[in-house]
Amino acid sequence: MREKQRSSGGALYAAAAYGTWGLVPIYWRVLGPVPAVEVLAHRVIWSLVFVTGLLAATGSLATIRTAFQSRRTMATLALSSALISVNWGLFIWAVQSGRLLQASLGYFINPLINVLFGVIFLGERLRALQKVAVGLALIGVTVLAVTTGVLPWVSLVLAVTFGLYGLLRKTVAVESMVGLFAETALLAPIGLTYVCVLEWTGRGALGRGTLGHGGLLMACGVVTGAPLMWFTAAARRLPLSTLGFFQYVSPTCQFALAVLWFGERMTAAHAVTFALIWTGLVVFTFDAWRRSSGRSEPDTAETMNPPSRA
Numbered sequence: 001m002r003e004k005q006r007s008s009g010g011a012l013y014a015a016a017a018y019g020t021w022g023l024v025p026i027y028w029r030v031l032g033p034v035p036a037v038e039v040l041a042h043r044v045i046w047s048l049v050f051v052t053g054l055l056a057a058t059g060s061l062a063t064i065r066t067a068f069q070s071r072r073t074m075a076t077l078a079l080s081s082a083l084i085s086v087n088w089g090l091f092i093w094a095v096q097s098g099r100l101l102q103a104s105l106g107y108f109i110n111p112l113i114n115v116l117f118g119v120i121f122l123g124e125r126l127r128a129l130q131k132v133a134v135g136l137a138l139i140g141v142t143v144l145a146v147t148t149g150v151l152p153w154v155s156l157v158l159a160v161t162f163g164l165y166g167l168l169r170k171t172v173a174v175e176s177m178v179g180l181f182a183e184t185a186l187l188a189p190i191g192l193t194y195v196c197v198l199e200w201t202g203r204g205a206l207g208r209g210t211l212g213h214g215g216l217l218m219a220c221g222v223v224t225g226a227p228l229m230w231f232t233a234a235a236r237r238l239p240l241s242t243l244g245f246f247q248y249v250s251p252t253c254q255f256a257l258a259v260l261w262f263g264e265r266m267t268a269a270h271a272v273t274f275a276l277i278w279t280g281l282v283v284f285t286f287d288a289w290r291r292s293s294g295r296s297e298p299d300t301a302e303t304m305n306p307p308s309r310a
Helices: 002-030 036-057 062-069 071-096 100-122 128-148 153-169 176-200 211-218 220-237 240-246 249-261 268-292
Strands: none
Touching (some): 002 071, 002 240, 036 220, 062 176, 071 100, 071 153, 100 128, 100 249, 128 268, 176 220
8 A cells, every 4th residue: 555655656746747847848938038048047046046955954965065075976067067058058948939849859859869878878789679769760850851951950959968968967876956956056156157247237137127037037946946856756656667658748748838839830741750759759668668577688778868857
């Protein structure tokens, strides 16, 4: 009975985390009058404030010292902070500029990019079904590029930066919140300097914007930190294979928002591309389920999206 309650609670936490990540484009769209770089700077600053408060409230501030004592860990987190800042900033810009459809495609591709990075950087081997899934994704991206005449660079940059970010975070033994604290602490001086210059010159959103926009900017820390906290709670209660199914909730919500609410145009090329990507993800998920059930050979590590989403 207790195990059932634990699993149910884990599913609720996972739904809350991935659901929030899926609906957060609405938040960035409301902040549309504020330039994406400025929103990013505020997100970094207020995320640091929120995570610091959370670590203090849970008595976990002492764990920060361990991360900062290792030069290798800090060097890795410096690289991961650069990657996540590019990822966050590009996603915010994509939402504000009417490219959420491309952004959602990037997060659909991401699990397959993780598989490729496992092969390239970790020496893992692709299973037969994984090769099929990656091949379908590659065909889908090619169809979109050839048909539209434009490489879907937003999708690819989001998928690659997030994949590399996850790869780096796998190599450091720090908890999610501690890692986010270190990353935002490294980025905060840049973000704070940028915001101060904007406010000093009268171009900052806090000084010239509405009270509502100012409040939303300061709440960026909660929007970033709360889903991560829920994800961590879900990861402690659910098997990795079960948690893996939830990772498609976010891009699915983003896709629906882009087409049904934001009015972004979905062409025949987009339809073919998404159909191929979704088919690849079905194959990928089936292969992961079969492996977790002990029905296939364990010849490669399982991949999961890292817990720090756009």
